[in-house]
Amino acid sequence: MEKPKNGGIENLRMAVLDMIQSEGLALGDKLPTEKAMAERFQVSRPTLREALKLLERDAVIEAQQGKGRFIAAGAALSIARPITKFESVSDMVRSHGYNAQTTVLGFSTLPADEEIAVALSLETGSPVLRVERLRHAKGEPLVYSVDWIPQKLFGNGVHGEADWAGSIVDLLADIDKRPVASTATVKSVMLPDMVVRMHNLETFGSALLIEEICYSADGSRVIFAQDYHRGSAFSFSFVRK
Template identity: 25%
Template sequence: MPSDGLLGMAKDIWRGEAPVSGLPSRIAVSLREKVEAGSLPAGFKFPAEATLAKQIGVSRPTLREAIRILAEERVLEVRHGVGTFVAAPAVRPLRDPLETQQSLSALLRAAGMVPSSRDLSIELVSAPSSICTELGVNEGRPIARVSRTRLADGVPLAVNYEYLVRGTPETDLSLLSLFDGSSLYSFLAEKIDLTLVQSRVIIGAVAANADHAQRLRLRKGSPLLLMRQTQFDLAGKPVLYTMSYQNSQIIEFTSIRFGCRYDR
């Protein structure tokens, strides 16, 4: 439960010696850390002021000042008459044109944002039959998978799972073991001479499960965009399959369509 993120705050705040005048800043630091860690997701509503002050063990004016500090930083949002909430990520909307196949890193840099990754994991997995079909391999064959959380200016944007079929499972895993979590497209092109030239994309809406919600700092059940993408090499062979669970509050897709088909 998100409210579990408030547990232990009193111990954190009162640890060590500090003047009472510094308590608002100490409370603000503790709350900010819990928001950044995902313990308190975007949209989380705090208990009433009197209740929260009692839980933490401080006066209401002290708590009010801490909330004011975080509201100015846009970490919290105060809605008068409604309550105090964890603010949505302060990242401007990002538009991804579907006509061009490009890495998320390239898209973010073009928008003036800094891409990064965390939660990087590289392993052999037994992929679902649907993924094996997309990649043209037998069901049950181990596939090398990269999983990571992608960030834009430090704000979680997407949870990605990328499945590579280039050689044997062991060879693919060995190649990917050198990947540092940055741009996978660049890594594949520069390190193993694999160029991706075409892709088939399906985009749909899903609800965030507990893991994705925690990693994206959202509430469980929040709407996400799921991009499923099969990518092909120069020979037309499917070599990479991606499942990208993206924060629909930040990213949107655009497409240019031509002509107009209609019933006569």
Template identity: 35%
Template sequence: MTTPRRTLAVQLRDQIRDLVTTERLNPGDKLPSENDLIARFGVGRTTVREALKLLEQDGVVQTRQGDGRYLTAQLGLDRPLTRLEGVTEMLASRDLAVHNTVLDIQLVEPDEEQRHRLRLAAGEALVRLERRRQHRDDLLLYSIDLFPRSLVPQPLSEVDWTGSLFTLLSEHGHLIAYASAQVSAVTLDRALARRLGQPATVAWLLLTQTHHDSAGRPLLYSEDYHRGTDFSFHLVRRRD
């Protein structure tokens, strides 16, 4: 009985995010009350509280006891770093019409670091997937993903690689539960910048992650280059 309620809460969370954008609320502004949200969206109080809790976990809403809830971070493509989401999911949540292009898909022999990071068996190959995401003519994101060939057994040519890798892996019984991540500010090397048609001087946020299932098995290694003019990531830091 909890799954439908959870689904409604996730939908309402995104609707509240849209409300914040359309009403141009800024960090420090107060959100509508629970009663206002119930009346506006036609949902129950439990769903409203679950949706607001999700926004708190994202680090964009803070509850002030006896005074309601306040926005703590700017929305848009500002993302909570503690929330694990695939690139496809992240862009879809902002209703961006994104064109996903596969630049390259191939089997590769892992180097020692990759073999260690993904705990590969001797002789096991990697799938290397290289993609770009564009909104209209603007390149938003460039990514490289590596995962063991055994996770997706059908011929590579028969797979639609333009969708969510998280979804594809879950369809084969491999559910990503958490990731270890590192964020760094980088510029593209000149050869890659020319290949992508980007200035070599533009700053990018490189999010490097190793994704694991609930048992701790590494499933996926990714390097996602987010264009710095369009993306930011935030953390909520507390003293307690």
């Protein structure tokens, strides 16, 4: 008998997904009725419906009034990590099956130009940290990334020589500014010529560029990131509805 344990619609949503998977329900199959599921998960129907509505939006299930709820197209894909789920680049690389290392190519403090200032909602010229890094595995480059972080986040604290080779997400978590969401754009580009020449990345090929502005729980913008994913190494999945 499954139970969501702690409160929260999100756990309930997971519980339903688990049920779908463990019962081996396939596309078109009928789910138990709302009443049955509410009893099974020990919640009320309105609460259950909030969770089901989320699954509906992910195209995992589909409701037909008077008939029931049925497994829809997105069910198979919902197990994989969709691009719409926020996670650090480190986690993303790992989830693609790579055991990657990080090399810090550059680190500096400089005044924000127009683009960066707008993205981070700062005054043009405000000091920002710029971290340029490369993730690679077995000698092959995987992700070239540039991160900008407002310097004021570290205030008077000694950000000095933190381990920029580690996860920036963890660093920000330490000062209570862990990013939890982002607005992102994706496009296909070639790695900039200068970058290729300076860091010997001739083999990189076409890149999937994800530019994102990361927000912490309090709503402040904490990172502007440009991540160039090696085209031949990464693909991302999602549901469209």
